Amino acid sequence: MQSNRLGWILLAPTLVILFFFGVVPFLYVLWLSFHQWNPFALDPTIVYNGADNFRALVFDSGFLSSLGVTIAFVFFAVLSELIIGYLLAQAFLKEFPGKAFFRTIHTLPLIMAPIIVGSIWKLMTTPSIGIIPSLLDSWFGFDLNIGTSAVAAFTVTVVMDVWHWTPLVTLTLIAALVSLPADPFEQAQIDGANKRQIFWHITLPMIAPALLATVFIRLMDALRTVDEVLMLTGGGPGSATRYLGVHIFKEVFPKTNYGYGSAVSIIVLYLTIVSCWLLYVALIAPRNKKA
Amino acid sequence: MSRTEPQDIETPINIYEEQEESRQSPLDKERDGFLPIQTNWFDRVFISVIIWVALSLFWLRFLEPAGLSLNFSHAIAVLLGVYIVWKG
Numbered sequence: 180m181q182s183n184r185l186g187w188i189l190l191a192p193t194l195v196i197l198f199f200f201g202v203v204p205f206l207y208v209l210w211l212s213f214h215q216w217n218p219f220a221l222d223p224t225i226v227y228n229g230a231d232n233f234r235a236l237v238f239d240s241g242f243l244s245s246l247g248v249t250i251a252f253v254f255f256a257v258l259s260e261l262i263i264g265y266l267l268a269q270a271f272l273k274e275f276p277g278k279a280f281f282r283t284i285h286t287l288p289l290i291m292a293p294i295i296v297g298s299i300w301k302l303m304t305t306p307s308i309g310i311i312p313s314l315l316d317s318w319f320g321f322d323l324n325i326g327t328s329a330v331a332a333f334t335v336t337v338v339m340d341v342w343h344w345t346p347l348v349t350l351t352l353i354a355a356l357v358s359l360p361a362d363p364f365e366q367a368q369i370d371g372a373n374k375r376q377i378f379w380h381i382t383l384p385m386i387a388p389a390l391l392a393t394v395f396i397r398l399m400d401a402l403r404t405v406d407e408v409l410m411l412t413g414g415g416p417g418s419a420t421r422y423l424g425v426h427i428f429k430e431v432f433p434k435t436n437y438g439y440g441s442a443v444s445i446i447v448l449y450l451t452i453v454s455c456w457l458l459y460v461a462l463i464a465p466r467n468k469k470a
Numbered sequence: 471m472s473r474t475e476p477q478d479i480e481t482p483i484n485i486y487e488e489q490e491e492s493r494q495s496p497l498d499k500e501r502d503g504f505l506p507i508q509t510n511w512f513d514r515v516f517i518s519v520i521i522w523v524a525l526s527l528f529w530l531r532f533l534e535p536a537g538l539s540l541n542f543s544h545a546i547a548v549l550l551g552v553y554i555v556w557k558g
Contacts, residue, residue: 230526230530230540233526233527233530234530234534237527237530237531238531446527449520449523452520453520453524456516456520460506460507
């Protein structure tokens with residue numbers, strides 16, 4: 180009982196901070212999502228409108244289109260990051276000349292602010308001055324124009340996200356791979372298992388918790404991507420890169436539609452929680468049940 | 471007494487086992503229900519809320535335009551939630 184009380188006392192500062200900076204803003208946004216509020220209108224009063232924001236949301240073609248491109252963006256970005264991150268982690272476990280230098284260089288994008296990443300990629304992909312369109316044109320005769328081609332803009336935002344966040348996946352997977360015991364691998368090799376069998380039946384199940392934690396982090400980040408994309412494409416051309424974060428930004432700031440923006444935010448939070456929970460249930464929970 | 475003389479010498483003794491068991495609230499206990507995973511009381515309430523939101527959005531999009539009030543969705547969600555918490 181004594182240690183229980185001590186535990187609560189030690190946790191209290193964190194819980195108080197979490198309450199004021201996490202729970203209160205969430206409840207405020209939830210409350211606002213059931214109201215109509217435009218603080219810069221002639222009548223800035225907050226009016227309760229029931230489920231009207233959500234009613235408008237399920238018929239809003241802009242929101243539904245944003246949801247579609249966001250799901251595609253998250254799928255391609257997170258999957259690419261996992262595959263490239265794993266391959267790089269395996270490479271960094273081996274010795275090769277210049278390994279320390281390459282590892283430092285490879286981690287640099289991680290420390291950059293998203294707005295800087297967006298600026299860099301905008302400079303690199305602007306058709307008249309960017310190095311990437313220039314090289315693609317001279318090497319392959321390919322005309323990359325993110326201002327007019329929806330596919331090009333979408334692809335570049337995915338590549339930018341992969342460039343920015345793959346080092347995080349690599350670092351997490353290096354930590355996971357280094358901590359694996361050698362015995363199961365030696366036993367598998369003695370039993371005649373090939374590399375593919377070792378990967379699917381030993382490596383992957385053993386790094387699954389670390390992999391899942393990384394996917395959770397990346398999934399949550401990718402679903403709320405705003406600044407990089409806003410800087411690079413501004414959500415265009417058309418609505419090709421108008422991801423949910425960008426959609427919320429455009430509803431809340433230029434249109435000052437705070438109630439509707441809050442409703443979209445709540446739905447994004449809901450989607451994030453559900454996708455993380457489903458991943459957990461699919462990958463970890465059945466194993467716990469068997470145990 | 472039996473704790474000081476373990477039969478299996480390779481299994482480490484958890485000296486906090488009794489304390490941990492006494493601290494665990496009945497609401498925290500996990501159990502097998504019709505859901506495909508072991509759940510405690512909070513998990514089942516969480517699943518109910520998730521289903522309630524999904525059902526409400528589906529209702530708003532497809533069934534409310536046909537004249538069915540959103541209140542039917544809430545009633546179904548509450549009944550389903552009670553069943554999940556009770557049997558899930």
